[in-house]
Amino acid sequence: MNKNILLLTTLLLTFLTVTKTIAQSTADQLRISEIDKSYWTEISRTVKEGDFEGYKATCHENAVLVTTSGKNKQSYPMTKALAGWKQGFLNTKQGKQLDNVQFRFSQRIGDATTAHETGIFYFTSHDSTGKLISEGYTHLEALLVKRDGKWLCLMEYQKAKASKEEWEALK
Structure with missing residues (x-):
């Protein structure tokens, strides 16, 4: 009788653990799909379109940019970063340059209202004739929060330059 109780208890605990794991996996998949569609x-x-106001709207009002990918290690308000990037958006909107960014991820952690995304972004910029101006792969971490049904960047951490091989490994 004790063996049967032990067996039933073990089966019940296993079932509950598997059920919780499946539910969590489904929730993770839904969150990731939502973030991919509405944020990335x-x-x-x-x-790509040079929509500065649209890009700005993806950032929380208190968002922070951290960068250690260049010579200097810096942390400052995203508003300062946006001010520095604005001309590139305007140039793109006016057809003076063609910019593109893509993302691939190695780790995605979160719940219904928070997400920590780790991966690499690939940015390219061409002039109006198609000549490459700049190109680069960068390791990225992003901390996102969901406010009023919308995912917003709270912190973007551009960690270090990445290689094409690292990018390809994330397919």
């Missing part, structure tokens, strides 16, 4: 796709669109 929007970032790519705004960069």
